[in-house]
Structures are given as structure tokens and as C-alpha cells.
Amino acid sequence: MTDAIVAEGLTYSYGQLLAVDSISFNVAEGEILGFLGPNGAGKSTTVKMLTGQLQPKAGQATLLGLDVVKKPKKVQEHIGVCFELTNLYEQMSAAENLKLFARLFGVKNFDADALLKRVGLDGRGGDRVETYSKGMKQRLMVARSLVNTPRILFLDEPTEGLDPTSSAAIRRVILEERERGATIFLTTHDMVEADKLSDRVAFIDKGKIVALDTPHALKQRYGKRMIKAEIAKNGGLEYREIVLDRDETAADVAALFSDEKVITLHSEEATLEDIFMQITGRGLV
């Protein structure tokens, strides 16, 4: 599989503040990379460098074999960007918004209704965007990022603060896009979402990538697998945790069932958030 995105030593600073510190990574074609980190970690700056909005102070970014700095417009023909903050023409209808961008991308025979249907906005295409709810606007933002059938899709916090219906609609579209073969660069600080959607995740903290692997591998490497038991004791409930993958695990489990009255038993694994905290010493917010 060839790489859709190659970043080598990307660096950016705002004055004295080093926002992105020489990061390097590859994203394969058709892969979803979750780019995770707290606010101010350097996620959006990285996206801006990859999409040609900011010129790196050092390093190089190549998308689909094209140098972003040297050929930004060529790169932008093949990418779709869903911004973190809604930036739609609110006085225009949803269909007008989409058609405008389709024209900018030179899309022929563009079907706005079909795209609106994909994001669950069918029947609302003629309504002014200012009448939309936050979730509807965000779905329209995602739809706008798809007008040119991009080969690489950048989604910056696409489901943040949305209702479950809108979030589910957007997640469904993301998976459909991967099915189509698009590469997806998903920026989020929602670890659960990243875990569900991403093939690999990168943790960024203070401008540096501190971990990059599949969610499963990260959990294997950093997480502790365990089982958590709920037992009846002295007229109430108590909890027991048994860490797996140890020599004495089997004996501990046997003892649990022989010595205690087990009410419920659950397997527990570390979440990406736990791992992020373990690596960086801080949470995602």
C-alpha cells in the first residue's frame, strides 16, 4: 500500500511558541489515522501545514506524491477539509453552499441532493443554513468536504458537541469514505471515537508525536488487561480486580470463584485516554 500522506520533520512556530516540533509520520492510502491530543497540542497547526494553509518552518509534507509547499493548489484539488469551526455561508441554502464549492473544484454534473441525502439532510437543501441546528451545520460541513470526492479527507473534530444522531451520521460517512478508498486524517480529542474509527492513532502532545500505532497495539503495549469482579460480601457489594497476563492470574481467578460469591464479571482493557495519560501524564482536555 502506498502512502497518501508523508510528513517529515514538520515544524511550525508562532513567534517564539513552538507549536509543532519536527513531527514525522506516514498515512497509507485508504487508512484512517486518528490524530489525538488535547487543545493546543498542535493538531490544527499540523492539519494547516498538511493542507497548504501554513508553510512549515522546517520539514516537508507530501500528499499523493506532491509537495504541499511547492504545489498547494494541485494538492488541494484532491483533498477535502472539514474545519473545526463552522464556516458556511449562512445566508445561502445548503444546496447553494455545496454547488458553490463544487464549481470551485470544477465538479461536473454535481448532485447536491444526493450528497445531502448521504449526510441525512435530504429535503432541507433549499433551507438557509442559518436555520440549521449545530448538528445539521456540521453534517453540511462534512458534505462540503466531499463535493470533490477527495482522495484525502481532513476532518477536524467533526463530531465535537453534536447530538448522537448527527455524530452517528458523520461516523457512518467516514466509514463509507474509507470503503471508497479515501484516506482520512481524523483530528479529535474524543478517544472513544478515535478508537472506533481509526486504523492507527497518533498521540500529539506539546507539538510532538509521543505515540503512533494501532489502537490495539497501543493497548497491548501500554494498557493492563484485567478482569473486574463484583462480589457479594457482608451484605453489600465489593469489587476485585485481577490483572491478566501474569503467572499467578489463573490461580487468582480460581481463588476468586472458590472463595467469593461472584455477582458479575467483566473484562477490562485500558482506553486510549488511559494510555494517553500514562504517556503524557495529563488528560485530553
Add this chain to the structure above:
Amino acid sequence: MNWQMISALIVKDLNLYFKNQFFALVTVLGIVAYAAIYFIMPTTVDETLAIGIFAPGLTNPLVEELAAEGLILNQFDSEAALKTAVLEKEYPVGVAVAPDFMQKLAADEKPAVNIYVANDVPPEFQEMYALLFRELGFMMAGRPLAIQATEEVLGVDRAGSQIPPRNRMLPLFAMFILMVETLGLASLISMEIEGGTLEALLITPLKVEGLFIAKGLFGTALAFVQVAALMAIVGGFSREPLIIVTALLLGSLLVTGLGFMVASVAKDMMSVMGWGILAIVTLALPPLNVLLPGLVTNWIKIIPSYYLVDTVHQVVNFGAGWGDVGSNLLALLAFALAFLALGVVALRRKFR
């Protein structure tokens, strides 16, 4: 009434007002700009009157005596040089006295006096000059003079073709329409920047150059269509329509550049209004000068809108041709291109 609470609120509002950098800046700049305009304008009433004269026999003591009275006689070496000066509006009036003036007077003959009047001197002013010359002759001869005076208006004689007030106001209306378009364009761009839609546009294959061309064409076309519609309605194209179209197009380019500049410093609708009004006040001075002649003098030519206003005024009200307003159009073109270039540079910095 709790004055303590009221004063606390007032202090809070003042604090908020001046914490807003835009309001603070515009407040200060407004004061500076209006004060600058005030100080640029003449500080005193000019009680002297300067006229050109060609009079070979004129004595210096008489010239000095008249100067003391407030009448400055600037002597020319030849009648031709005097005519050129009046034609070029250096003097409103020039008087050429024949070399044998005194001899003829002494012989009780009627000496010839040629009076040259610039074509933009209103009739009432011409009468005032005639009265002045009779008085001057009385001072020179000690008695009423019997002279043969010939009056010649240099340039196109506009006697009997006074301009109705509404025609004088036409350049003002045109300028205001263009200025409103400046505000419209600036607020549109400002809203795009603040709303982030510009960022979305620029992440498509659209280049910044393309964006500027689109905005420039839109701004220029919108301004031109509006001002051209006004001119069409009031019959402003009845004389030299091509010149008017050229002038209005250049004027539209000028205000588009200005719109870019305003958008580059403004952050929202209110700040567009603030900056825009500063520009409007300045650009409105030349049309006011047409409306109220004599209000200002040559310094008004440093304001770019002068060249648009003067062209429209000269063509619509006096039927001027390419030769008369060609220099105006060239100056307007230069200002328009300069404004556009400055606007693009200023706005481009904001796109980064």
C-alpha cells in the same frame, strides 16, 4: 436614583469602549484626521485680491499703494503671457492696458483696455471686477476714465449657462454611491474573513489571485452599475458618454481598492463603518467644492476623488471633451491603480 451605580456603569462602559482596540483607534484617528483637515484649510480670510496686469507705463508707487489697499497687481511682460496665465486659471482676471494709455488719456482720447476673464468666474464676480477697474482708473487718473474696454472670456464662455444646484450636486451623489459601495465591499470581505468562509474558499483550487480578481471585478462592477444607473436616470450620459463611462469605471476601481484597504483593517461591520466614514469624509470634500465653489483651493487636488468629480462636473455641466479632462482621467487612473495595489497588498497580509 443611585448615582453611584450609574457612575459605575458609565465607567464600565468607558472601560469597555477603550478596551476595544478598534473603537479606541478610530476615536483617536478620527480626532487626528478631522483636526488635520481643519488645519489644512485656510486659517484666515484672504482680504487681498490678485489680478494679472500688462501695463507698460504702470509705476511702482501706484502698485505699492494698491497693494497696501489689498489689490495685488502682478505685472506681466506681454499681453500674451497675461492671457496664458488667465487661461490656466492662475488669475481670475487679467487687464491689458495699451502702451499709449496715458498719452491718449491726456489727449482726451479713449484708450483701449482689454479685460480677460477666466471662464469659471461667475457673472456677479465679473461685475465686481468691472467696478474695481473703474475705481482703479479713477485712482490712476484722478477722474472717471473714458476708456474703450473690451472684455474677453478665455476658454469656453459659460455666461448665461449657470449650473442648476441639482447638476452641481450630481458629482456628490455619484461619489456617495461609490463610497457606499466601498462600505459594502469592505463589509462583505470582512464578514468572509471573520466567518472563516474565506479560509474554506482558499483551500480549494481557487488561488488568492483569483479571489482578488473576483472580488475586484465584483466590487468594480457593482459600483459602476449603480453609479452608471444614476447617471443614466438623470441624463448624465447625454454629453460625451465615453468620457463619463471611463471616469466612472476608474472611480469604481478607486473605491474597490479603498474597499480592500478598509477590509484589511476592519474586523466587523461596525469597524467597517468606522473606517469607511473616515474615508467618506475625505473623499466627499471635492464634490462639496463643486457644490459650494470657493470653499477650498488647489490643495483639494491631493484628494483622488477630485479627478473623478471634476471630470463629471466638467463634462456633464460644461460639455468638456477628452482634451479638457484627459489629465484628470490620467490622474484618476494613477490613483485607482495605486489604491488597488495598496488594497491588495494590505488585504493579502490578512489572508495569511
